[in-house]
Amino acid sequence: MENLSPISVLVRNERGVLSRVSGLFARRGFNIYSLAVGETDDPTVSRISVVVAGDPPVIEQVVKQLRRLVSVIKVSDLTGQARVERGLLVIKVKAPHDKRGELMQLVQIFRARVDHVDNQSLILEVTGNREKLEAFIDILRPHGILEMARTGQIAIARSQGPMADYWNEAAAGFDEDQDGTYNISRAAERLAQEIQEQD
Amino acid sequence: MSPYSQRSNAARDELGLMLDRQIGLTRASGQSASPRRDAMNAPAKPQDPQAAYTGADAVVACLKHQGVEVIFGMTGGVISPVYDALFRDGSIKHVIVGHEQGAAHMAEGYARATGKVGVVMTTSGPGATNLVTGLADAFMDSTPMVAITGQVTSNLLGNDAFQEADMRGITMPITKHNYQITSVDELPGVFAEAFFVALSGRPGPVLIDLPKDVSTAPCDHLLAAPSAPTGYKPPYRGQPLQIERALKVMAKAKQPVILAGGGVVTAGASEELRELVRLTGIPVTTSLMGLGTYPAGDELYLGMPGMHGTGYANLALHHADLIVCVGNRLDDRVTGQLDRFAPDAQFIHIDVDASEIGKNLPCLVPIVGDAKPVLIEMIKGVKQWEEKPDFSAWRERIDGWKKCYPMTYQPKPPAISPQAVVELLGRTLPEEAIVVTGVGQHQMYTAQFYPFREPRTLISSGGLGTMGFGLPAAVGAKVGSPDKEVVLIDGDGSFLMTIQELATAVRYKVGVVVLILNNHFLGMVRQWQEMFMDKRQAETDLQPPPYAKVAQAFGGLGREVTTSEELEEAIAWARAEAADKRVPVVLDVAVEREALVLPMVPPGGANADFIPCPGQKREE
Ligand SMILES: Cc1ncc(C[n+]2csc(CCOP(=O)(O)OP(=O)(O)O)c2C)c(N)n1
Numbered sequence: 064m065e066n067l068s069p070i071s072v073l074v075r076n077e078r079g080v081l082s083r084v085s086g087l088f089a090r091r092g093f094n095i096y097s098l099a100v101g102e103t104d105d106p107t108v109s110r111i112s113v114v115v116a117g118d119p120p121v122i123e124q125v126v127k128q129l130r131r132l133v134s135v136i137k138v139s140d141l142t143g144q145a146r147v148e149r150g151l152l153v154i155k156v157k158a159p160h161d162k163r164g165e166l167m168q169l170v171q172i173f174r175a176r177v178d179h180v181d182n183q184s185l186i187l188e189v190t191g192n193r194e195k196l197e198a199f200i201d202i203l204r205p206h207g208i209l210e211m212a213r214t215g216q217i218a219i220a221r222s223q224g225p226m227a228d229y230w231n232e233a234a235a236g237f238d239e240d241q242d243g244t245y246n247i248s249r250a251a252e253r254l255a256q257e258i259q260e261q262d
Numbered sequence: 263m264s265p266y267s268q269r270s271n272a273a274r275d276e277l278g279l280m281l282d283r284q285i286g287l288t289r290a291s292g293q294s295a296s297p298r299r300d301a302m303n304a305p306a307k308p309q310d311p312q313a314a315y316t317g318a319d320a321v322v323a324c325l326k327h328q329g330v331e332v333i334f335g336m337t338g339g340v341i342s343p344v345y346d347a348l349f350r351d352g353s354i355k356h357v358i359v360g361h362e363q364g365a366a367h368m369a370e371g372y373a374r375a376t377g378k379v380g381v382v383m384t385t386s387g388p389g390a391t392n393l394v395t396g397l398a399d400a401f402m403d404s405t406p407m408v409a410i411t412g413q414v415t416s417n418l419l420g421n422d423a424f425q426e427a428d429m430r431g432i433t434m435p436i437t438k439h440n441y442q443i444t445s446v447d448e449l450p451g452v453f454a455e456a457f458f459v460a461l462s463g464r465p466g467p468v469l470i471d472l473p474k475d476v477s478t479a480p481c482d483h484l485l486a487a488p489s490a491p492t493g494y495k496p497p498y499r500g501q502p503l504q505i506e507r508a509l510k511v512m513a514k515a516k517q518p519v520i521l522a523g524g525g526v527v528t529a530g531a532s533e534e535l536r537e538l539v540r541l542t543g544i545p546v547t548t549s550l551m552g553l554g555t556y557p558a559g560d561e562l563y564l565g566m567p568g569m570h571g572t573g574y575a576n577l578a579l580h581h582a583d584l585i586v587c588v589g590n591r592l593d594d595r596v597t598g599q600l601d602r603f604a605p606d607a608q609f610i611h612i613d614v615d616a617s618e619i620g621k622n623l624p625c626l627v628p629i630v631g632d633a634k635p636v637l638i639e640m641i642k643g644v645k646q647w648e649e650k651p652d653f654s655a656w657r658e659r660i661d662g663w664k665k666c667y668p669m670t671y672q673p674k675p676p677a678i679s680p681q682a683v684v685e686l687l688g689r690t691l692p693e694e695a696i697v698v699t700g701v702g703q704h705q706m707y708t709a710q711f712y713p714f715r716e717p718r719t720l721i722s723s724g725g726l727g728t729m730g731f732g733l734p735a736a737v738g739a740k741v742g743s744p745d746k747e748v749v750l751i752d753g754d755g756s757f758l759m760t761i762q763e764l765a766t767a768v769r770y771k772v773g774v775v776v777l778i779l780n781n782h783f784l785g786m787v788r789q790w791q792e793m794f795m796d797k798r799q800a801e802t803d804l805q806p807p808p809y810a811k812v813a814q815a816f817g818g819l820g821r822e823v824t825t826s827e828e829l830e831e832a833i834a835w836a837r838a839e840a841a842d843k844r845v846p847v848v849l850d851v852a853v854e855r856e857a858l859v860l861p862m863v864p865p866g867g868a869n870a871d872f873i874p875c876p877g878q879k880r881e882e
Contacts, residue, residue, distance in 0.1 A: 078442070079430055086434050120620070127617035133439035133459055133494045 065116040067096055067193070068142040069218040072111040072129055076102060080134045084111055087132065093117065093125050097150070099215030108136065112217040114193070141218050148192040148218040152199065153178070157207035158185040166206065173199050184209055192216070313480030317446040318347035321410070321477065322354070323484035324453035330354055330381050332372070332741060334365035338385020339425060340474040341412030345383075347477075357741065357770055360762030362389050364734040366396020367760065370405045371738025374721045375696055375746070377530070379460050380738065383410045387425030390471075391432065395728060397467045398436040402725025403551060404528060406465035408456050409437075415475040416444065429471045438466030443473065446481040455494075463496025464615040465528060497614060500631030500639065508586070508610045508627045509643040515584035517656045518544045521567065521596075524551030524724065525589015525613060526633050532556070532717040534637035535588065541644045543653050544586070545660055547575040549596050550709050551724045552589070558713035564660070565669070568596040569863045570706040573667030573874050576863070578660050580870040582607045589613060589633045592622045593725070602868035612636050667861070669710060672876040677854035678826050680704060680779045684711040687749065687777070690833060695747040696721060696739050700732035700756025703785040706859045708751050730759025736774045737767050747775070747837065754780040754806040761812065764846055768817035773840035776848045777833070778809055781855045789858050794865070813848035820848040 074080045081100055088095050096114040103110050115125050122140060129138045141148075158166055158180075166185060170177060175189035189199050193216055200211070321344050325333070332355040337345045348354055359365040362384045369380025380400075384390050390411040400407045414423040430440050439459050441452050456468045512518060526535050526548075532555040539546045539562055546556050547564040556563050567575035576598075579585065585607045590596070597603040600622060608626040611619045612633055619628040629636055671681040684707045691697070693715050699705040699722045714720050721739055723731040736750040757778055767774060788802040810820030819839050823832045829851070836847040861872045874880055 079434075082431070083434060090435055120624075124617065124621060127619075127621075131615065131617050133455075 065094075066118055066122075067114050067116055068122045068125075068140060069112065069114050069146065069148060069216060070122070070125065070129070071139045071141055071218060071220075072113065073103070073136040073138075074109050074111055074132075075134045075136060076107050076109045077134060080109065081111070083132060083134055084113075084129065087128055088113075088115075088125075091124070091128060093121065097213075097215035099150075099217045101217070110217075112215060114216050139220065141220055145221040146218045147221060148216055149190050150193065150196055150216040151188065151190050151214045152196045153186065153188050153212045154200070154203060154208060155179075155184050155186045155210040156203050157183065157209060159183075162206060166203075169199075169202060175199065313482055315481045315484055316343065316347065316477065317449065317472075317479045317481055318343040318477040319351075320446055320449045320481050320484055321453075321472065322347045322351045324449055325354060325381070326351075327450075327485060328379070328453065328457045330379075332357060333381045333383050334359055334368040334372070334738065335383035335410075336362050336365060336385065336389055338389050338412060340414055341383060341385040341389070341410075341472070341477075343474065343477040344410070344412070344472070357737075357766065359734070359766050361760065362392035363395050363730065364737075364760050364763040364766065366393045366400070366407070366409070367728075367731050367734035368738030368741070368763075368766075369407050369409075370396065370400050370403075370731075371698065371721055371735030371740075372742035373400075373405050373407055373465075373738075374403075374735075375718055375739035375748075376742040377528075377718070378742070379406045379408055379457055380742075381408050381410070385412045385425070386414055386429075387427045389425075390429045391427050394432065394436065395726075395730075397433055397469065399723055399726040399728045399731060400467040401436045401438065403723065404465050404524060405467065406460040407467040408460050409467060409469045411469060411471050412477070413442065413471045413473040416473045417475070419473070429469060433469050436467070437469050438464075440469040440471065442471040443476045446476055446479050447486075449476075450486050459494060463494075464525075464613075497616070497630045498632050498635060500612065500629040500636040502639070504627055504629045505636065505639045505643065508629060509640060509647075511584060511608065511610060511627055512542065512544070512586065512644075513647060513649075513651050515651065516653075517578075517582050517659075518542075518584040518586065518653065519564070519578050519582045519607075520544050520546040520586045520588065521549070521579070521590050522546060522552045522555050522588045523549040523590025526552055526555040527589075527717045529589060529614075529633035530717075531589075531632075531634040531637050534634060534641060537641050538637055538644065541641060542651070543657070545578060545653075545657065547571070547579065549590050549593070549724075550720075550722060553709060554714035554717045554719045557715040559715075562657075566709050568593075568598065568869065569865075570710065570859050570861065571596075571863075571869070571872075572669055572710075573861050573872055573878075574660060574663035576861075576869040576872050577663045577667075579604050579607070580868075581659075585609050587611045587613070588637070591615075591618045597622065598863045598869040599867055602870070666881065667874050667878055670875045670877065671857070671860070674854055674857075676825065678823070678829065678851060680707050680781070680853040680857055681711050682826070683777070683779060683829065683851055683853065684708050684751065686829060687751070687833065688712045690830075690837075691747060691749060694719065695749060696736075696743060698722065698732050698736040698739060698748065698750045700750075700752040700759075701727045701729045701786075702753040702756055703781070703789060703857070703859050704751055704753045704756075704779040706786075707779070710859070712751075729753075729756040732756055733760050733767075733774075733776065734763045736776070737763055737770075737772050740772045740774050741770070747841070749775045749777060749837075752776060752778050753785060754778055754782060754804055754809070755784045757809065758804075758806060764813060764816035764818055764848075767846040771844040772846065773842075773844040774846050775833075775836045775840045776813075776846060777836070778848065778850050779853045780806060780809070780850050781853050781857070782806060783855060785857075786859070788856075790865075792856075792858070793862070809848050809850040813846060816846075818846040818848060819843065820850065823849055823851040 094116040096116050099112045175187045178188050179186035334357045365382045369382045373380035414426045460468045545562050547567045564575035565572040610627040611625040612629045616630045673679045699708050732750045732752045740748040784802040810822045813820030840847045860875050863872045
């Protein structure tokens with residue numbers, strides 16, 4: 064599978080902000096895997112959660128380009144960070160009577176919910192990270208998927224404080240004295256290390 | 263106080279007062295040019311008897327609060343309330359243009375000459391869409407600009423109303439930011455933020471779309487304390503850690519080159535650049551946008567690199583082991599084929615815009631910050647070097663290349679060589695004269711052969727390469743810097759694209775000299791056809807109108823120049839007349855029709871494979 068990076072973007076909650084962000088992705092040819100938007104506890108701030116497919120230099124550009132937007136308050140690349148990540152999947156599968164028991168077992172294993180039952184089908188709902196949702200889809204596929212809808216993935220880092228922390232940091236602005244890693248391209252970091260080792 | 267407001271205030275103080283004195287824009291201070299206007303100079307007439315003002319008055323108050331001295335634009339239905347408020351207020355000058363694209367380029371010329379924000383105003387729909395090229399141009403060349411566009415009333419938005427265009431959608435990719443106002447209460451905050459965003463960090467154009475119901479809405483007071491912009495906090499100082507690393511890498515380099523760009527101009531860091539070069543002895547090359555930040559003729563100066571750069575700049579970059587990029591975005595016109603650009607070099611990259619760093623090439627030491635404070639810190643560090651690195655062997659090698667590949671051309675008398683015209687101007691004009699160009703061969707001849715010595719003396723469309731940029735940009739530059747001579751070096755094709763701004767120059771007594779290097783061709787494209795398309799001249803020969811007569815018809819002056827002998831005298835005449843009569847003076851110079859811009863890196867080729875000047879052979 065391609066490299067997928069979840070990126071969390073706090074934006075000013077103003078009209079057109081989503082098209083600003085998504086337009087940036089379209090223009091620069093960044094490959095969006097999923098996108099989800101919603102308000103935060105501060106109604107003037109929204110969080111856009113976007114999962115981008117691409118190698119590290121691409122992700123670095125994504126983050127930098129997002130930071131350039133005036134509507135953007137903070138961008139966090141959650142790749143490789145401990146995080147809680149969730150998406151919602153609603154899926155309608157063929158469910159003849161002789162298969163129901165098996166399906167109900169799967170529902171239990173995946174801690175899904177049954178939202179609708181009729182003679183031909185079940186509608187199931189499940190939340191979870193990408194891997195879990197994909198595993199669920201794969202396991203249902205042989206049963207015959209009739210229809211399916213998914214939300215974008217949303218994610219929050221485990222290590223960082225609540226919203227208030229983001230907000231304070233954002234208000235404080237760019238921390239010019241923070242450790243230089245802020246802008247170091249990962250490729251450059253590697254190069255730099257090589258040089259130091261040569262010394 | 264932020265360094266940005268300092269920068270704008272200083273610029274304002276220095277240059278602001280000149281305007282009143284010099285430009286005959288509608289009114290001289292203290293007296294009114296029109297009695298009609300006096301009658302109208304009464305305070306704002308409220309539409310709502312309860313309210314003291316309208317949204318349009320609030321807009322004017324915001325503009326005054328930002329210290330706006332002049333607006334370039336064109337009126338129309340939905341913007342007319344703001345024009346009315348401007349008229350009643352009477353303190354901001356307005357330049358009405360022939361075409362809104364002209365207004366945008368004028369604002370650019372004004373901004374680039376002065377370092378202040380250029381302001382344009384248009385009506386909705388066609389007026390607003392006519393700005394698009396200028397906005398894109400300003401965006402590419404990081405030019406601070408605020409555009410105010412009228413918009414249909416809010417309840418018609420999205421209904422394909424008469425003269426409606428979705429300006430926010432249209433300009434999203436070509437502005438640094440844009441706004442659509444929904445109520446008068448937003449005006450002070452939005453205007454404050456718009457000007458801050460336009461000027462700070464990496465400057466750029468910002469658009470404010472103003473529905474008519476907002477400009478006509480009643481409004482009690484003209485300015486409330488604007489809220490601070492959230493989130494947007496551009497970096498200024500570079501990371502000390504990175505600067506330290508950069509100094510270490512520089513001290514260890516054997517064959518370093520400094521590559522400076524427009525960011526040095528924007529940051530006002532030209533002095534610092536010169537100091538750094540002087541202290542380190544590192545040779546320096548400047549991109550088109552950086553011309554003038556380092557004085558031509560200095561022994562450490564390599565001229566411009568890239569597609570039409572000097573052979574020695576390209577060879578120096580190709581063989582460099584370290585390139586210190588300052589405010590340069592490594593455009594493909596500079597790098598040529600990217601994977602063969604400077605194959606052995608590592609990069610130190612200084613830029614206010616973090617996204618430029620590592621965008622095209624991996625960078626060893628990224629420094630996010632304004633060029634000025636960063637260079638100041640680097641200079642401090644260099645002064646503490648215990649042992650000064652010795653680059654003399656490297657410089658000797660470069661000097662060898664300078665001897666092998668000097669900038670020359672082949673005159674073909676009796677034809678006038680375009681390069682010779684540029685050289686003559688270079689010898690004639692004062693150091694601080696502002697040279698503006700269109701886009702094409704003439705632009706490259708200017709970059710190659712004009713000895714730029716001061717920042718903000720070249721105004722050219724670098725990123726977008728907009729033909730038609732020249733005349734309006736020259737008018738804007740002269741409006742912004744009335745005490746400086748402004749000379750436009752244009753092509754016959756480029757000039758035709760915005761020729762109507764001659765009327766604007768005449769109307770406002772803007773004395774610019776226009777020197778057309780007239781080859782009766784879309785020369786630059788013809789050059790590509792000659793070199794890469796078997797000489798098939800598809801639609802590149804022009805039949806330009808007699809420009810000297812056209813200039814006269816518009817109310818300016820014009821003269822044709824057909825021989826080398828009359829050139830010097832003609833230039834002297836044009837300069838004198840432009841200064842004296844304060845009208846545009848056009849010199850239509852018939853130059854050698856088939857001259858080529860050389861050296862040239864073939865498109866898609868590597869810089870090191872440049873085709874040299876005539877009579878030179880590539881050796882390596
Ligand atoms: C608005 C616009 N249209 C087309 C082009 C493509 N183009 C680049 S250079 C050039 C020819 C310029 O001719 P002219 O202004 O006469 O200058 P010359 O090259 O002859 O000096 C053209 C058509 C452009 N840069 N801008």
